[in-house]
Amino acid sequence: MEPFLRDRWGNPSSIYDFGRRERKAIDRARHSVAGLLNAAPKEIVFTGGGTESSNTAFNCALNVGDRRPHLILTSVEHSCGLRAAEYYERRGHRVSQLSVGSDGSLDLDELESLLAEDTGLVSVMWANNETGILFPVEPIARSCRQRGIPCHSDAVQAAGKIPIDVCSAGLDYLSLSGHKLYAPKGVGALYVRTGAPWQSFILGGTQENGRRGGTCNVASIVALGAAADLAQKRMVESEAKDRRLRDRLEEGLLSLPSVYRNGMADNRLFNTAYLAFEGVESEALVLLLEKEGICVSSGSACMAGSTEPSHVLTAMNVPRSRALGSVRFSLGRTSTDRDVARVLEVLPQQLERLRNSVASRNPR
Ligand SMILES: Cc1ncc(COP(=O)(O)O)c(C=O)c1O
Missing domain, CATH: 3.90.1150.10 (Aspartate Aminotransferase, domain 1)
Known part of the structure; x- marks a missing residue:
């Protein structure tokens, strides 16, 4: 990060040379984060952390296209999912919470029984932030894909610790946060499958290929890329x-x-x-x-x-x-x-x- 905090102060959105160099550094980081998830670089949007990534995924799935009003998430999601669900509920969405057993596991049959014509998003965390318990995201995403329901996973706790392959999982959205994989706090990424509904959450300039307004946090993004490379190696x-x-x-x-x-x-x-x-x-x-x-x-x-x-x-x-x-x-x-x-x-x-x-x- 150091050169980007001290000497390399160019704005990656500028077209002069020391701006373009910063943009290249961001592109390299995008490549690294994509590599960690087996995603394409253009499917990675840098954000201000896991909360923003997750909120953005909810916004994409619930506020675009046919705007199906039903949201399913687990009862043990991080507050960034639960609070967002409350927000949508107050605005007329129907929210179903998947229960967990006393061992912390999810019941896939319960999920199947909740999936409905009007389900607009299923959000299931990859690993719980208190128990560490891993949820069966892949079969859940498969089930959603078969029904054309967008599926998001909050993988903040899992990314960088265990292998994640968004392609084979068949997810539409996945959130990760820098500080859980030894990058700084206040930076994260959202994986958005090519073709998945998209709506910018932070409105402003054309940064992040027009998907997130605001001047990029170059040093932290570069660090997230380096952390993703190291996580994969180690x-x-x-x-x-x-x-x-x-x-x-x-x-x-x-x-x-x-x-x-x-x-x-x-x-x-x-x-x-x-x-x-x-x-x-x-x-x-x-x-x-x-x-x-x-x-x-x-x-x-x-x-x-x-x-x-x-x-x-x-x-x-x-x-x-x-x-x-x-x-x-x-x-x-x-x-x-x-x-x-x-x-x-x-x-x-x-x-x-x-x-x-x-x-x-x-x-x-
Ligand atoms: C599972 C999970 N999701 C989301 C977050 C929020 O991430 P951030 O603090 O980067 O917004 C955390 C943070 O600890 C988390 O553990």
Whole structure:
């Protein structure tokens, strides 16, 4: 990115030489992102991140052509899908949410029963951002294609980690975000199949072949291209390392009393461990671990002072006491055996400390 932040300040939309050079750099990045997904470069639109990509896909499918009003998405989509669905519902669209089982999996028969004449979009994430569970996007997209229904996948968590082939999947739209594959925050891409309904979401100039207005964020786009190349090169090796570390971490933590895995053990991203520590509040555990230099996420969202369990765990029918004590560990390129050993050393002490303090506050 550095040259593009410092010296290469040309505007890629300008026709003078140092503008054209920037445009070439963007074209190279487009090629790289297309390569990661087995798409054609012209099918890639750079965006400001996963949320914009996903919102754009909804806009394309629901606001163009015959404007069929029915939208189907899973009940465990990221908020960028769920909030968009609420928006369309308020404007008269019919929204169906696909449920998940207690193991986090989708029921394809339920989807089949929901597909209707007026379905204008099916949106199913490739991998869930809390559980890491992988959804069967390919058969879903095939089913949609047979019925002429546009299909989008939010692949923000999956892209760069596992192989994705948009051609064989038969998808119309796919969203990805830079910061999930070691590119900067605030850049992303939308795959739009050639021939899929299209409507610009960000209206303005003719950038991105007339598909997204606004001067291009050259440095971040170049970085996304480089990250896509590296992700492709390192995919196999990253999976082997992170899976081994994740399994070691999970095995150690699951051996502690009243600790449970949320969702199934198989068929999920190799870098995610989402565990329920019964009897503690996840925020408290997250803060204690942070003091020890360990950064993890709680799956719950704080709303107006009260802690509500995450919508994903609620959809999976996870008991409230476990949902409120759920913590997500994400491993990545920099994670090491030492990191895992440290978590396995520190976490049991902090867990015991928290459980003891809860017990002393609530004597039987
Ligand atoms: C599954 C999923 N979709 C969408 C997004 C939103 O991406 P962005 O923050 O780039 O808008 C995220 C971000 O974490 C995500 O995990």
